[in-house]
Amino acid sequence: MESPEALRDRLLARFPGASLELVANGSPSGQVSFRIDPAFLREVARFLRDDPELALDQCSNVTGLDSPDREVVETVKESQPGAPGGPPVVTERKQTRIAPGHLEVIYHLYSVARRHGPVILRARTGNRTDAVSLPSLTPVWRSCEFQEREVFDLYGVVFEGHPDLRRILMWDAFTGHPMRKDYVEPDDYEWEPTPHGDVLAKARRHYPSAAAPGAAQPSP
């Protein structure tokens, strides 16, 4: 199979205007991936599947990924004109900004016909709240059908063009997306006190009368 750089160049030539970024991988696995503009995702996917040299006919794995908003501390250098004739005064100032979070979907593509892979595609949503839709790749690979439903269920990515986008592992009446990093689990599930502070504290919060202090203390 051609090198990732060559593939990137070929894709860029084929899809002018698509933003296509080669994402490096710091681990020894060396599995690099392509981050693709969602607007072009399905076209690129179809091309990868139908291109006779690549023939990526199998989408093996669909993974959701959550990156919450995070604070970034940056050092900003400001230079002001100093005394006349002298050098400008440079002051350093630290500022924090919120890097907006996003949801990401990663597709691992292999070729059964030509026995190569993986080619890894990734696409990001605009944010984690109202711009969470991405084009579905189920029309390209049927194997995405259940896996995209799972990503929808657990991460809340809405796949446009998915034939049957419903919850798959959680029940239909469930609210929230449990795999998101900021998901707070409810405290009213069937609890059993254990020797651990966390569970016990949660149980006491929810059932103040039932979990009397000392009820679940380990009795050495």
Place this chain on the structure above:
Amino acid sequence: MLGKGLLQGLAVTAKNLVGSYHDPARYVTQEYPEVQPKLPEAYRNFPFLVSETADDPMGTLRCVACQICEKECPPQCIYIEKSKDKKPDANGKLQIYPAVFAIDTAVCMSCQICVEVCPFDAIKMDQEFAIAATDRFDGLLLNREQLAKPNAYYHQIHPTEASEVDARLAAERRAAEEKARLAAAAKAAAPKAAAPTAAAAPGVPAASASPGSIPPPGPPPSSS
């Protein structure tokens, strides 16, 4: 011929029916509980704490409450509270001991990771499997006294492994004594320029040999 396969299959079932009366390979069920299973040596169930002797299990626990197992336990079923005071271990060295050591066997998944990460060979896997209880806490939340079992018991259930552990511990003990002896000899041979207090230092580890200096291993504070 239609039906040949069926007849062939019936011959197989007939062979197994007859075989189940005389062939051990075809009759494998056991009449539990009248016949108890023969467990392999590697069989593991729930963890227990190794104590050196059966007479004084709380005084001779190998556990020093380092809490590595508590941290590494995947389902988080171990709960340890360190002691405030120190007690001498089998080598006479003063060590912290677990004031509370509880394992919730209803949560434990018998994965043996606590045993692998323990640097002191203090926790091992038991083979007791018939531990049904009528109460989830009284029966299944095991405390320190219930968990402690003597080294002899460990030899009984995992003989090969226990012998290896004993040999390793003995070698470590010898190495430590040798090191202490060499250090003492080196200090004794050091030039007299060294401060006089340094010369007295070698006596400190040796002091553990005198039982008089050890506080009696009274009941642990939390056992009341």
Place this chain on the structure above:
Amino acid sequence: MMLPDPASTGLARVRKIEGSALGLRTPAFAPEEGAGDLLEVSLGPHHPSTHGVFRMDVVLDGERIVRLKPVFGYLHRNHEKLGEGTSYLGSMPYTDRLDYLNSMTNNWAYAIAVEKLAGIAVTERAEYIRVILAELSRLLNHTCLAGFLMQDCGCSGTPLMYAFREREKILDLFESLSGSRMMCNFQRFGGCRVDPSAEWLAATRKLVDGYGAFLDEFEALLSGNEIVMARTQGVGRLPAALAVNAGVTGPMLRASGVGHDLRKVDGYGVYPRFNFRVPIGREGDVYDRYMVRMLEMRESISILDQALRGLPGGPILDPKSKQRGLRPKAGEAYGRIEGPKGEIGFFLVSDGTGNPTRYRVRAPSFVNLTILEDLCLGHSVADAVIILGSIDIVLGEVDR
């Protein structure tokens, strides 16, 4: 055998309601107006033929299935979230509980993913031991599957009992090596946990030598049985193109005539050193899926024989290798192996801390279920039961 004539099945009375805009997706069917009432039935969730707690929402036109939606998640415990909160070593025993018939291969797939992520080399002896255990696991899984499938066909008990009898002998080997029959927790990063003793290897050799005779007997009971053939041939055909597109892997894909086996394709571990063939089917029906597994077991016996003969000496694990407190460099890795049920893969994303930020399990049973509806349309309820059986699912892995 051919599919029955559509006119006799009731399919002639139904018409397409969805176009095939979705490429290979098989169109769903709905009855023509006035063709009779549809019956909606819930198959499962508590039924032995559903292989666990699994439900199928089935719409029936008479005895024929016109719609089938699998419903699962009853065993969901958010395994992947647990993996994010557990250290790399701590996730190893959890992988036992995915496909609880094959903890050895689950362990291996996870170990391979971590080894790729952290760049850990595996010792030679451990590679052989992994192959031995994975092939034993394949024998165990396929034997059980044949028993379950026959149970679904209605052969009440007998083949399943024979299968379980032999399975127990393999589980005894696992128990005497790892300490547990099914939750082995055996592989470690860069090797495995216990070095098999000479007695263990002798016992394995004995089992491997005798397993061919058991398979001969099992096949004499089932493979040529006219009732089994009538019941399974021509049922639930899966075309090769749909199988590949739908991500179907493992014996199911090979039964459809696609010679895709990761042991050959990826050549992971020391598999390239062994001489074995990849059986493939022609019809892609339930009988072929059964037969491919039977033939695969013969190849597994051959691999086991070669591996036991070629087992080298040496350490099973580099004593300096890090298990506890592993902190791989930030990055990601996808590792996969050919499990008995298909491609089992783990996708791990590290941010340089002791826990993965993302721990994804690519479960073969889950992906293989995608085409359940396609396979069942137009068949009767009794056929849907054996089609599900031939997919070979384990709900611990589907629901995660």
